[in-house]
Amino acid sequence: MTAKIITITSGKGGVGKTTAVANIAVALAAEGQKVVCIDADIGLRNLDVVMGLENRIVYDVVDIVEGRCRLRQAMIRDKKYTELFLIPAAQTRDKNALSPSDMIRLGDELRSECDWVIIDSPAGIERGFRNAIAAADQVLVITNPEVSAVRDADRVIGLLEAEEKGSPALILNRINPTLVKRNDMLSPEDVLDLLAIELIGVVPEDEKVVIATNRGTPIAADGKSQAGQAFRNIALRLKGEQVPFLEIDDQSGFWGRLSKLGGR
Amino acid sequence: MGFLGRKGRSAQNAKDRLQLVLVHDRTDITPAVLDELKDDLLAVISQHIEIDPGAVRIDIARDGRSQRLVADIPLRSSTTRRRTG
Numbered sequence: 001m002t003a004k005i006i007t008i009t010s011g012k013g014g015v016g017k018t019t020a021v022a023n024i025a026v027a028l029a030a031e032g033q034k035v036v037c038i039d040a041d042i043g044l045r046n047l048d049v050v051m052g053l054e055n056r057i058v059y060d061v062v063d064i065v066e067g068r069c070r071l072r073q074a075m076i077r078d079k080k081y082t083e084l085f086l087i088p089a090a091q092t093r094d095k096n097a098l099s100p101s102d103m104i105r106l107g108d109e110l111r112s113e114c115d116w117v118i119i120d121s122p123a124g125i126e127r128g129f130r131n132a133i134a135a136a137d138q139v140l141v142i143t144n145p146e147v148s149a150v151r152d153a154d155r156v157i158g159l160l161e162a163e164e165k166g167s168p169a170l171i172l173n174r175i176n177p178t179l180v181k182r183n184d185m186l187s188p189e190d191v192l193d194l195l196a197i198e199l200i201g202v203v204p205e206d207e208k209v210v211i212a213t214n215r216g217t218p219i220a221a222d223g224k225s226q227a228g229q230a231f232r233n234i235a236l237r238l239k240g241e242q243v244p245f246l247e248i249d250d251q252s253g254f255w256g257r258l259s260k261l262g263g264r
Numbered sequence: 265m266g267f268l269g270r271k272g273r274s275a276q277n278a279k280d281r282l283q284l285v286l287v288h289d290r291t292d293i294t295p296a297v298l299d300e301l302k303d304d305l306l307a308v309i310s311q312h313i314e315i316d317p318g319a320v321r322i323d324i325a326r327d328g329r330s331q332r333l334v335a336d337i338p339l340r341s342s343t344t345r346r347r348t349g
């Protein structure tokens with residue numbers, strides 16, 4: 001196995017990074033892939049509760065890096081998918097407990113262990129962000145269709161370009177088709193025009209995400225939800241498959257037009 | 265536009281504002297710097313050719329993820345020049 005390392009980041013907090021990491025990981029695991037998620041948000045551990053694994057934590061990512069445990073001891077196996085693992089963040093330390101070179105070493109060690117490593121980045125553009133992107137082969141920038149989130153996404157994209165991390169791909173999260181249709185929300189086309197990067201997923205606002213997070217069972221495991229489908233599609237696109245973008249509301253032709261955006 | 269709380273069309277508002285903000289974020293050129301640049305450019309160009317300072321436009325245009333400085337400087341025609349000069 002030679003894992004591909006993906007980091008999901010955003011600049012702004014609260015746009016859905018952790019939810020996206022959990023769901024894309026679950027979707028890849030459901031495809032039979034071996035996946036290891038890393039929560040790189042040191043001091044603000046969250047991926048464990050979103051994945052419903054908070055009661056199983058013994059060791060964390062800082063324990064691995066500082067040699068208090070072996071890599072496999074800190075890999076918590078998912079309840080449902082036997083090939084899905086979480087390496088949790090340390091909760092009682094700060095972001096300085098890790099360095100970018102620690103993350104590169106950890107990533108290299110994991111490459112032979114699995115098909116995918118998915119790293120959950122902290123918000124912001126400082127040390128924690130630098131750690132989270134250090135080992136990445138590909139970075140996914142996630143944003144919401146709002147001015148503040150788009151502005152921060154643009155800033156992060158600029159920093160990634162400066163780091164020569166290759167061109168990141170965009171996940172547009174929490175699109176509300178009703179608001180877009182009455183021109184009260186930036187459309188995916190608007191956001192793509194502004195940010196000018198490749199699109200890898202459009203996730204509709206979906207109350208099932210809230211419910212799934214309450215329960216600690218990521219929504220990508222739910223066959224019926226639109227958000228879950230959107231995350232599964234992102235997983236397939238990461239695997240290199242051509243998947244048309246979701247048609248959630250075809251009456252306006254709007255979601256149909258989205259499928260064309262995917263090709264660029 | 266201008267009706268607070270009015271439904272519809274606020275997306276365009278968001279896009280227009282973001283377009284301006286992103287250009288300045290990406291280039292670190294504030295409107296004040298742009299004005300200063302415009303004055304300097306006008307001073308230099310006016311030393312050589314006659315232009316109408318009021319018609320000059322200097323803007324930053326977006327082209328994908330890169331920005332370019334675009335100057336639109338209409339020249340006074342030679343007939344106008346003779347009359348004025």
